[in-house]
Amino acid sequence: MTSTPAAAGPFKITVQPSGRAFEANAHETILAAGIRQGVGLPYGCKDGACGSCKCRMLEGRVEHGPHQSKALSAEEAAAGLILTCCGVPQSDVVLESRQVTDESGYPIKRMPARVSSLARLSHDVMLVRLQLPANDAMRFHAGQYIEFILRDGARRSYSMANAPHTAAGQPGAVPPVGPGVELHIRHMPGGKFTDHVFGAMKEKEILRIEGPYGSFFLREDSDKPIVLLASGTGFAPIKAVIEHMQFKSITRPAVLYWGGRRPADLYMDDWLRAKQAEMPNLAYVPVVSNALPEDGWTGRTGFVHRAVLEDLPDLSGHQVYACGAPIVVDSARADYTREAGLPPEEFYADAFTTEADKAQP
Known part of the structure; x- marks a missing residue:
């Protein structure tokens, strides 16, 4: 008798109590599938290092890729907790994540960004303002972040330090002034990207960014302090x-x-x-x-x-x-x-x- 191979997907992922649902393809992590389909699961590093994406699995099976024990311990895994950033479903899955709401998914866009200004905030923190395309606005929640896509494909993540209403551009101006975002970048000596920011970066430099990412934003349906x-x-x-x-x-x-x-x-x-x-x-x-x-x-x-x-x-x-x-x-x-x-x-x-x-x- 031969055993039946495991199903290859796609698998349905349901998030309670919001009822949001999406599909994960074969070998795709739950988080990647959720991001692709606009469902705002919580996450931080996306590399199994921080544990921000940890949530409870109510039904189903997942296999975890490499991750750090501080992000998910063996005891937590035995208790039914999973990391969506490196958890690949092996069946339909039902998760509990109260951070998922109907409003949390803005479309993720990739676009060029121009460095409009650089200013030192301290000896090791640089304020970098980026001007975004005037004809392709990026909607985001206050508290979310963008990723720089470097020439070798590496990515670096930085939170936007300004609220969406301050990012509006002036599309009617001549020439049009695109929307802008503010970043606070700390110098990590030897860091491929931050050495560039604190060394060779100049105004008008063009970079590639993608976003918005992240589930960190104010929940406005509460009146708690x-x-x-x-x-x-x-x-x-x-x-x-x-x-x-x-x-x-x-x-x-x-x-x-x-x-x-x-x-x-x-x-x-x-x-x-x-x-x-x-x-x-x-x-x-x-x-x-x-x-x-x-x-x-x-x-x-x-x-x-x-x-x-x-x-x-x-x-x-x-x-x-x-x-x-x-x-x-x-x-x-x-x-x-x-x-x-x-x-x-x-x-x-x-x-x-x-x-x-x-x-x-």
Whole structure:
């Protein structure tokens, strides 16, 4: 007797409780299939390194490609959790992902982008403004990101630091002024792309981008108070969310905790203090972990995610939006749900996973 080979697909993927459904082709990951069909599953690195795409499988079978145990442990896998970024369905699958909503999928576009300006925000952070084509607008949620497609096909991901309403161009102008996006790019010495940004990049340079990507954006169907948590350039998508809240007159209480090693790492502190004066619902708590005597720092110190717990030991009625280094995001997710009663589905995150992070075993 010969065994029947496994079906090759396509397989139907259903996401509860939204009821969104799509098909995954043979050997296609669930995440790739969802993105292709405009279903906004949560994700971060797309490489099995960060765990942002982790969700519960209610029915079906998947096979995982290579991934890090910190993203999905053996115990989590045994409990029915999967990574959609490297999980390939072997049957029809039903998932639970409360972050998937009917509004979350804007079409992903590939387009040229022109560098319109470069400005240093700190010794190692560059503000890069890109002008996009005037005749092919990219719609996005505040907090999403784009990917640069480099000449060798490699990709680099950066969050857009401005809200959609600020990105509008002037199509009637002569010549037409295309829409623009703002990026905050940290220099990683030896990094193929960031060495170029901080070295040879010039205004008017043409780059290729693709987007929008990511499931990090404000859920506007809730009235819960908001905790915004950022480390380093994780502030970029948070800035976009703050601009969006002000533009939409969203008055839910919101508090931003922004952490850096030294005060200079809080590179838009003045902007935030001005915004705080304009938005009575917004509070701002800067936190520095490694201040030196010459910094003259008299504010909060320590780990930024722990500062939240010092002020808000009960997060059971909050939403948390966290961006930055994976260690900060992962620690916040674990501590807030375990110690402060935050419902896991109310933790929204975008971990800034570098190429070095992805290369770890």
